[in-house]
Amino acid sequence: MNDVVNSSPKAAHVRAAGVSLTGxxxxxxxxxxxxxxxxxxxxxxxxxxxxxxxxGKSTLLRCVNLLEQPNEGTVHVGGFEATHxxxxxxxxxxxxxxxxxxxNLFPHLNALQNCTVAQTKVLKRSQAEADQVAQANLDRxxxxxxxxxxxxxxxxxxxxxxxxxxxxxxxxxxxxxxxxTSALDPETVGDVLSVMRNLAKEGMTMLVVTHEMGxxxxxxxxxxxxxxxxxxxEGSAEQVISAPTQDRTKEFLRxxxxxxxxxLS
Amino acid sequence: MAMTATQRARVSLNVQAGIFIxxxxxxxxxxxxxxxxxxxxxxxxxxxxxxxxxxVGLTNTLVYTFLGFIVGLSGGLLLAxxxxxxxxxxxxxxxxxxxxxxGIPALLVFIAFGYGVPLAFGVSWNxxxxxxxxxxxxxxxxxxxxxxxxLQAVPKGQLEAARSLGMPQWRAMVTIIIPQAFKIVxxxxxxxxxxxxxxxxxxxxxxxxxxxxxxxxxxxDGISSLGAGLTPLLVAGAxxxxxxxxxxxxxxxxxxxxxxxxx
Numbered sequence: 226m227n228d229v230v231n232s233s234p235k236a237a238h239v240r241a242a243g244v245s246l247t248g249x250x251x252x253x254x255x256x257x258x259x260x261x262x263x264x265x266x267x268x269x270x271x272x273x274x275x276x277x278x279x280x281g282k283s284t285l286l287r288c289v290n291l292l293e294q295p296n297e298g299t300v301h302v303g304g305f306e307a308t309h310x311x312x313x314x315x316x317x318x319x320x321x322x323x324x325x326x327x328x329n330l331f332p333h334l335n336a337l338q339n340c341t342v343a344q345t346k347v348l349k350r351s352q353a354e355a356d357q358v359a360q361a362n363l364d365r366x367x368x369x370x371x372x373x374x375x376x377x378x379x380x381x382x383x384x385x386x387x388x389x390x391x392x393x394x395x396x397x398x399x400x401x402x403x404x405x406t407s408a409l410d411p412e413t414v415g416d417v418l419s420v421m422r423n424l425a426k427e428g429m430t431m432l433v434v435t436h437e438m439g440x441x442x443x444x445x446x447x448x449x450x451x452x453x454x455x456x457x458x459e460g461s462a463e464q465v466i467s468a469p470t471q472d473r474t475k476e477f478l479r480x481x482x483x484x485x486x487x488x489l490s
Numbered sequence: 491m492a493m494t495a496t497q498r499a500r501v502s503l504n505v506q507a508g509i510f511i512x513x514x515x516x517x518x519x520x521x522x523x524x525x526x527x528x529x530x531x532x533x534x535x536x537x538x539x540x541x542x543x544x545x546v547g548l549t550n551t552l553v554y555t556f557l558g559f560i561v562g563l564s565g566g567l568l569l570a571x572x573x574x575x576x577x578x579x580x581x582x583x584x585x586x587x588x589x590x591x592x593g594i595p596a597l598l599v600f601i602a603f604g605y606g607v608p609l610a611f612g613v614s615w616n617x618x619x620x621x622x623x624x625x626x627x628x629x630x631x632x633x634x635x636x637x638x639x640x641l642q643a644v645p646k647g648q649l650e651a652a653r654s655l656g657m658p659q660w661r662a663m664v665t666i667i668i669p670q671a672f673k674i675v676x677x678x679x680x681x682x683x684x685x686x687x688x689x690x691x692x693x694x695x696x697x698x699x700x701x702x703x704x705x706x707x708x709x710x711d712g713i714s715s716l717g718a719g720l721t722p723l724l725v726a727g728a729x730x731x732x733x734x735x736x737x738x739x740x741x742x743x744x745x746x747x748x749x750x751x752x753x
Contacts, residue, residue, distance in 0.1 A: 290654055292650055292653070292654060315653075315656045315657065315658050316656070318653065318654055318655070318656040319655075319656035321654070322654075323650075323651075323654040325647060325650070325651065327645075327647050329645075329647035329648060329650065329651035330651075331648065331651070331652075331666055331670075332670065333669050333670055333673065342655075342665060342666075343652075343655035343656060343657060346657065346661055346665055347655060347656045347657055347661070348656075388651075391655070392655070395655060395656065
């Protein structure tokens with residue numbers, strides 16, 4: 226792949242919002258997935274959520290933009306209470322970009338149209354303005370030259386970068402990433418991570434569920450380790466990944482960082 | 491002597507072909523060709539059917555089918571959305587409607603709208619309206635189920651992506667989900683049009699003027715006026731095939747296209 230990931234400085238004025246989660250609980254029937262989570266993310270901060278599968282980290286992320294409705298607790302995004310019963314949820318979601326593990330690009334629209342459809346239908350921008358914003362964001366993720374391709378004509382990594390451009394085209398103040406590289410071929414992971422790295426440098430608030438420990442260590446301001454629906458440990462990336470204090474964190478990291486290790490206990 | 495599996499299969503196929511040929515030959519020999527020729531293949535006397543069987547019969551069949559399809563498609567889309575609604579009352583209404591109209595003969599619906607409803611409400615409906623409503627309401631029930639399946643076949647992540655971009659539910663449906671669902675249901679929807687084309691023949695139970703005749707009624711009329719036996723119906727039947735076979739080919743084309751783009 227010879228796409229050059231472009232970090233043009235003109236895009237580097239992000240208006241970033243903070244997130245505040247308090248006492249968040251979520252159950253599916255009798256299965257409690259989130260058991261009272263408190264988490265604050267400051268504007269411009271990059272927080273990586275790590276933990277074993279089933280630990281509740283994706284559910285937590287999906288509660289932030291209310292794709293999952295929490296049973297208890299509050300979600301504040303940029304000082305505005307997302308869980309308030311009278312909130313205009315669609316208005317709140319415009320400020321929150323989301324990137325999915327499976328990309329979820331719209332297959333009947335090309336890359337440019339994927340980035341313009343919500344701009345024109347939701348933000349009521351003119352087609353010309355939307356096209357311009359979309360093109361700028363596709364350039365930003367290094368795919369400006371593939372604007373007329375349809376999703377099934379793009380590789381997984383390219384699709385994920387279009388999905389990032391689609392979210393950025395709404396001028397979000399917060400970006401949520403739900404295992405953005407887990408469905409990718411190993412050779413395309415790097416391009417996606419480098420787009421995310423640039424976004425972090427530009428000052429975007431980012432909440433990232435990931436298994437990429439290298440990325441977390443390098444980019445995250447803070448790493449949160451979750452297991453069994455609770456936050457087990459949180460702190461600087463260096464501290465949580467290199468010098469964890471909790472046994473569960475140590476055990477998890479030992480497995481993740483050394484995948485050849487087979488636990489026979 | 492033992493045969494290989496391939497040899498056994500070949501012998502079996504040859505026996506089947508032999509039985510088929512014998513059956514066809516027996517049917518041909520048993521047929522009274524003189525009578526059949528006079529009453530079914532009597533093409534000498536059907537001249538007066540032309541060109542009106544095209545200008546009136548074929549045209550009306552196409553018009554009635556088209557009108558019925560438009561009503562059926564709009565009604566079917568509404569019912570499909572109701573059936574997927576989170577509000578139970580909508581689901582019950584849609585389910586009741588679908589089960590009712592799929593469960594009774596379309597002929598009864600034509601009679602109900604042609605005679606029952608005008609009597610009950612003291613209105614007199616134009617035949618075109620009766621056909622449009624009757625065909626449309628029956629078609630809506632079948633199309634609703636087809637569309638519901640199509641809507642459910644669109645991956646859940648599509649709705650989530652649309653909603654997370656700030657689209658309200660209705661906007662996500664209109665702009666993202668329904669266009670994808672339509673692509674999925676194009677082949678079964680084309681088959682619905684074929685069924686509708688044939689169902690439009692049920693209009694014969696209504697009182698029609700000559701200019702309102704569609705293919706079947708036109709053919710039946712020819713039986714009594716031309717003295718060519720059933721030949722006019724044979725012609726009408728052939729013209730149905732002129733409509734339905736291309737549709738069938740179209741459905742197959744849609745099918746192979748969607749199979750190709752699927753990954």
